[in-house]
Amino acid sequence: MLIWFLPLFLVFLLMGLPVVFGMLAAPGIILWLNGQERDLTLLYRNLYNGIDSFPLMAIPFFMLAGELMNRGGITLRLVEFAQALMGHLRGGLAHVNVLSSMLFAGLSGSAVADTSALGSMLVPAMEKQGYTRRFAAAITAASSVIGPIIPPSGIMIIYAYVMGESVAALFLAGIVPGIMVGLGLMAVIKVMADRYDFPIASARKSWPERGRASLKAFWPLLTPVIILGGILGGIFTPTEAAAVAAVYAMVISLLVLKTMTLSELPDVLGRAALTSAVVLLLVGAAMSFKTVVSLSHAPQIMADWILALTANPLLLLLLINLLLFVVGMFLDAGPAIIILAPILAPVFEGMGVDSVHFAIIMCVNLTVGLATPPMGLVLFVAAAVSKERVTTIARAILPFLAVEVVVIFLITYFPALSMTIPRLTGFAD
Amino acid sequence: QDYTIRAVANSNEEDEDYDGLQVFKSHVEAASNGAIAVEIYMGTQLCSNGAECLQGVADGSIDVYISTLDGAAGLFPYFQVLDLPYLMSDDRVAEKVLSGEFMRSLRDRALADSGDTLRLMTIGNTGGWRSYANTQRQVSTPADLQGLKMRTVVADLPQELARAMGASPTPIPWPELFTSLQTRVVEGTANGITDIMSMRFPEAGLTHLTLDQHSYMGAYWWMSNESFMALPEEQRRIVVDGFYALQQATFASPKRKSIAAYEAFAAAGGQVYVPTTEERAAFSEAAQPVYEWFTGTVDGGEEILAEFRSAVEAAEAEINDERSRDIQ
Amino acid sequence: MGFLLGVVRALSGLNETVLKAGRAIGIAALAIMVAVTIVQVFQRYIMNNALAWPDEAARFCMLWMTGLMAPTAFRRGGFVAIDILPMMLPPLLARVLNLILLSLALAVMVVAVQIGWREVTGLGGRFASASLFLPTSLDLSTWYRIPRSWMMASLPVGLILLISVNIELILRNLAEIVGARDLPPIPTGDGMDTGARGVD
Numbered sequence A: 001m002l003i004w005f006l007p008l009f010l011v012f013l014l015m016g017l018p019v020v021f022g023m024l025a026a027p028g029i030i031l032w033l034n035g036q037e038r039d040l041t042l043l044y045r046n047l048y049n050g051i052d053s054f055p056l057m058a059i060p061f062f063m064l065a066g067e068l069m070n071r072g073g074i075t076l077r078l079v080e081f082a083q084a085l086m087g088h089l090r091g092g093l094a095h096v097n098v099l100s101s102m103l104f105a106g107l108s109g110s111a112v113a114d115t116s117a118l119g120s121m122l123v124p125a126m127e128k129q130g131y132t133r134r135f136a137a138a139i140t141a142a143s144s145v146i147g148p149i150i151p152p153s154g155i156m157i158i159y160a161y162v163m164g165e166s167v168a169a170l171f172l173a174g175i176v177p178g179i180m181v182g183l184g185l186m187a188v189i190k191v192m193a194d195r196y197d198f199p200i201a202s203a204r205k206s207w208p209e210r211g212r213a214s215l216k217a218f219w220p221l222l223t224p225v226i227i228l229g230g231i232l233g234g235i236f237t238p239t240e241a242a243a244v245a246a247v248y249a250m251v252i253s254l255l256v257l258k259t260m261t262l263s264e265l266p267d268v269l270g271r272a273a274l275t276s277a278v279v280l281l282l283v284g285a286a287m288s289f290k291t292v293v294s295l296s297h298a299p300q301i302m303a304d305w306i307l308a309l310t311a312n313p314l315l316l317l318l319l320i321n322l323l324l325f326v327v328g329m330f331l332d333a334g335p336a337i338i339i340l341a342p343i344l345a346p347v348f349e350g351m352g353v354d355s356v357h358f359a360i361i362m363c364v365n366l367t368v369g370l371a372t373p374p375m376g377l378v379l380f381v382a383a384a385v386s387k388e389r390v391t392t393i394a395r396a397i398l399p400f401l402a403v404e405v406v407v408i409f410l411i412t413y414f415p416a417l418s419m420t421i422p423r424l425t426g427f428a429d
Numbered sequence B: 001q002d003y004t005i006r007a008v009a010n011s012n013e014e015d016e017d018y019d020g021l022q023v024f025k026s027h028v029e030a031a032s033n034g035a036i037a038v039e040i041y042m043g044t045q046l047c048s049n050g051a052e053c054l055q056g057v058a059d060g061s062i063d064v065y066i067s068t069l070d071g072a073a074g075l076f077p078y079f080q081v082l083d084l085p086y087l088m089s090d091d092r093v094a095e096k097v098l099s100g101e102f103m104r105s106l107r108d109r110a111l112a113d114s115g116d117t118l119r120l121m122t123i124g125n126t127g128g129w130r131s132y133a134n135t136q137r138q139v140s141t142p143a144d145l146q147g148l149k150m151r152t153v154v155a156d157l158p159q160e161l162a163r164a165m166g167a168s169p170t171p172i173p174w175p176e177l178f179t180s181l182q183t184r185v186v187e188g189t190a191n192g193i194t195d196i197m198s199m200r201f202p203e204a205g206l207t208h209l210t211l212d213q214h215s216y217m218g219a220y221w222w223m224s225n226e227s228f229m230a231l232p233e234e235q236r237r238i239v240v241d242g243f244y245a246l247q248q249a250t251f252a253s254p255k256r257k258s259i260a261a262y263e264a265f266a267a268a269g270g271q272v273y274v275p276t277t278e279e280r281a282a283f284s285e286a287a288q289p290v291y292e293w294f295t296g297t298v299d300g301g302e303e304i305l306a307e308f309r310s311a312v313e314a315a316e317a318e319i320n321d322e323r324s325r326d327i328q
Numbered sequence C: 001m002g003f004l005l006g007v008v009r010a011l012s013g014l015n016e017t018v019l020k021a022g023r024a025i026g027i028a029a030l031a032i033m034v035a036v037t038i039v040q041v042f043q044r045y046i047m048n049n050a051l052a053w054p055d056e057a058a059r060f061c062m063l064w065m066t067g068l069m070a071p072t073a074f075r076r077g078g079f080v081a082i083d084i085l086p087m088m089l090p091p092l093l094a095r096v097l098n099l100i101l102l103s104l105a106l107a108v109m110v111v112a113v114q115i116g117w118r119e120v121t122g123l124g125g126r127f128a129s130a131s132l133f134l135p136t137s138l139d140l141s142t143w144y145r146i147p148r149s150w151m152m153a154s155l156p157v158g159l160i161l162l163i164s165v166n167i168e169l170i171l172r173n174l175a176e177i178v179g180a181r182d183l184p185p186i187p188t189g190d191g192m193d194t195g196a197r198g199v200d
């Protein structure tokens, strides 16, 4: 039985085999045991062809744009802008932390980049004002998950590619959920700020001061406008938008803001290329894996199995959210999407859940999983930038996680929250 | 059950290809009394483009595959002959040509050029006839195509043709075409009505259709020669008959589906324009550079074009003869 | 022991040199990808004259970038894995487990590189590129249509480099099991550390 490749894969994964090898080894071994040697070629060919794709090129391009944005300067300007708007509130820097993440999310598609760029700047600043270090690290980690929810988003590019969805539709569907997470976190901060008497970061800024701060942040803040405007206006495809974003980031950091020199460029390119190569190989292996998912009829088997539990779609979505949440505790969002989307998405589409809506549920849930203990990637990054212990941050982050779970349920049971923008713009039906 | 035929089409279950495969499966499984099972894989579950899937057919990991012209052109450039515009006048001629010796001649060439691995089983239809459609204006003469950003596949002939019409050929992958039309990355495309409607292109603003019917949307059905020859002769006969039934089904399916498609197109605000005989002649005239390009640059192009033209002439003569007897 | 250390040093040096060259090409490939994509946007949107080749040229570069960069990422521990079990085990057991995992990965790559080579030399490699040509005469009058095999070679080449890295990692592991302590470190210089684990 070909379907045994799934438990075998799970064993390999838990043993610690890199995901990319597990996705090739488990199906390969079962095909071989089944005497289907000729299908090993199919496995290899999908690995190669999975990488050979134009839409996928958005990944290295957005990686590059993110690396460029991270090179100082740009992040600082975003934080100053956020501070001019919200610094005067009680718990000002905590609000600034969240708002900066929302702004940063429009430039970058990665939660890790958000945590490391904003955390290294804001955690020390918050500590100096009297916040505890664990609180500062926790709010940094909790708000960084907005990065891949508000477009652009690395994991949405992967989801769209592996499942044949429109990147533009997923990007547009992520806008409202991303803002909801941000506002939810701010609400929690407001409650805590009043109760624990959080400090105020700075005096209320006058409007001319705010004007100056937004002028300084103007060029970086233009990036999401260029990306989404260019896609919606037909100037370029999502993939090309990513290349334009990379070149734009290069131009503003080299020429306009002068926060980077030409000699740093090879390093930046190298980092982007290195990270991209890992992701691309993973996506290629996912396409191989998906082939065997088809050959083994796993979605049908899974559908029978799930429907035996209950046929109520609302209940099933609850179960799937629980499953995704648990998976997100142990696995990064990208690999989890690559492994689970081909198995789960067909089941729910068969039950009438809109494919874009399901994609958003999955992406947001697994992204929040990046900030959950024990294996949350951004917890580790937050620990590294703050020098606080992971377990300490993991406790402090719980109230913020609670609000993020509420957002997951809202977008699950009110499809209009995510679907309205893509529908109005004609990118989803 | 002794044999399993794994059949792949990159289109979806709304497509003519699926109709054809259903008929094939039904015939082969019934006629072989269950000795041959046919498994159908639609879409990109096993492989996602012509080069990749044909490679699978060549090594036997896929038994049956339907490729369109651009899929086969990378290996057999002369297969683009079917995409040369305005060579066949209607379905009746096309169906006679593609059921005749011309297919066998192509099969022998492909077998020879693929080291006896790729066997052309039949040529069907996948979506009727290719016509110009755009988001901008009514097109009644080649001059109206001037400057339009016309979507093409990344194959030489369609690009040469778009250029010959004065349009600007823009390569866009099929799954991205809806968004590209919607955002005006491209302004036109050359497709059949069933594909236009199954992809909901009118919703992306594609509302002007000109029925110039420049080329027949032929579909090449391949089988792994190794898998085919591994069957006993009796079973091979069943498979060959299965492909005949498949071909008939794909000839008929677009005709039936296009009725509803034209209605839906009109309901979505689409305008259909049928060019006059003179206008069609003008299109044909404007397309002349493509023939020179084909015979000049494609290996064996001259020979295959001549063969094709004579097959068309023979078919027309035969049909005219039949028709004149039928109306008496 | 001394012999094992010598082999590790030699292989480590070889991998370091070869992968450095690979990284240089990978960096250039990414730069070219960006450049040709921008050229295409400009040509299509400003000049209203889309080109056929940038798409394929960019994919060509992306495949080679992946093939040449991935071995460096693997060597620096940048491949995504769940490492709870290895972290919970005592050091010796963790090394034995690591050895098993590396051998499994090696088996995957050895099978893959064989299939990959057959693919490059087989029918699929003979498909001609639709848009990429090389001039075959100085006056640019004759052009050679690039076969798909030139793109397809990226993965087997990448796999060969990955195998070389994998063997180095196995030997390092063995050396550590028998108690070697002064192995040459795997450099993580040029800012490319493994902090960046993926797309997340």
Ligand code: NA
Residues within 6 Å of the ligand: A104, A105, A106, A107, A108, A109, A110, A146, A147, A148, A149, A150, A151, A152, A153
């Ligand atoms: Na983002």
Ligand code: NA
Residues within 6 Å of the ligand: A097, A098, A100, A101, A118, A139, A140, A141, A143, A144
């Ligand atoms: Na933050």
